[in-house]
Amino acid sequence: MMSELLVLKDVVVSYGAVMALKGVSIKLNEGQIIAVLGANGAGKSTMLKSISKIVPLKEGKIFYKGKDMASLSAHDLAFQGISHVPEGRRVFPTLTVEENLNLGAYGARKRLLDEEVEETKKWIFELFPVLAERKNQLAGTLSGGEQQMLAIGRGLIAKPTLLLLDEPSLGLAPILVKEIFNAIRKIHEESGTSILLVEQNAKKALAESDYAYILETGKISIEGPASELAGDERVKAAYLGGS
Numbered sequence: 001m002m003s004e005l006l007v008l009k010d011v012v013v014s015y016g017a018v019m020a021l022k023g024v025s026i027k028l029n030e031g032q033i034i035a036v037l038g039a040n041g042a043g044k045s046t047m048l049k050s051i052s053k054i055v056p057l058k059e060g061k062i063f064y065k066g067k068d069m070a071s072l073s074a075h076d077l078a079f080q081g082i083s084h085v086p087e088g089r090r091v092f093p094t095l096t097v098e099e100n101l102n103l104g105a106y107g108a109r110k111r112l113l114d115e116e117v118e119e120t121k122k123w124i125f126e127l128f129p130v131l132a133e134r135k136n137q138l139a140g141t142l143s144g145g146e147q148q149m150l151a152i153g154r155g156l157i158a159k160p161t162l163l164l165l166d167e168p169s170l171g172l173a174p175i176l177v178k179e180i181f182n183a184i185r186k187i188h189e190e191s192g193t194s195i196l197l198v199e200q201n202a203k204k205a206l207a208e209s210d211y212a213y214i215l216e217t218g219k220i221s222i223e224g225p226a227s228e229l230a231g232d233e234r235v236k237a238a239y240l241g242g243s
């Protein structure tokens with residue numbers, strides 16, 4: 001039986017009077033890709049931030065590898081194998097591509113050998129050859145798509161068990177969207193990393209994931225195997241452009 005890697009149980013998060021998550025429960029088994037879909041402002045980013053301790057829980061619990069995450073500090077996350085790739089490709093613009101990648105390994109150095117980091121870097125350069133070509137270039141001079149690849153690479157270099165991806169395809173041209181989703185599939189196939197993928201691009205995300213949740217104003221409204229959701233009339237009407 002597959003073991004539960006991440007469990008959110010009745011998670012409530014609020015920003016002052018705004019309740020962004022109103023009792024969210026999800027589950028991700030080891031080795032799965034889970035998608036969380038929803039419109040702008042549904043609470044998708046907040047959900048990832050609650051896992052990586054950027055925002056505190058008001059109520060509920062989050063378990064990682066069966067352990068209540070309340071006992072972990074934000075600094076423990078990289079060491080525990082959780083990498084969060086935030087929305088908006090936040091790379092360090094005045095550092096080179098390679099320096100950005102090296103920084104991604106920083107928090108996980110205590111559990112990684114130098115050789116492992118170098119091996120993983122090679123693999124990232126295979127996944128995204130354009131990063132290899134530009135490894136000495138300042139990250140601020142990369143295109144939007146390249147910066148997104150670098151942001152994902154920075155998450156991967158820590159060899160995470162769980163990769164949290166916040167809208168990796170946002171604002172990218174269709175060809176790059178395709179490239180990013182292909183890379184997500186490869187990452188999963190080649191490393192077995194479990195992935196929690198937050199997306200507005202429902203069609204692409206459902207095609208790559210095992211199971212999916214629809215988040216609507218802070219609540220899960222629909223959930224099921226991704227292939228079932230892709231054929232669900234409600235999902236089609238609201239998230240797949242009626243197609």
Ligand code: ATP
Pocket residue numbers: 015018019020038039040041042043044045046047087
């Ligand atoms: P988007 O795709 O636009 O990022 P999202 O689904 O990720 O949307 P969140 O960013 O999680 O949604 O936002 C959920 C709700 O919480 C929204 O109503 C948003 O306005 C609110 N919110 C998010 N961050 C803050 C904050 N720092 N302070 C106050 N309200 C916030």
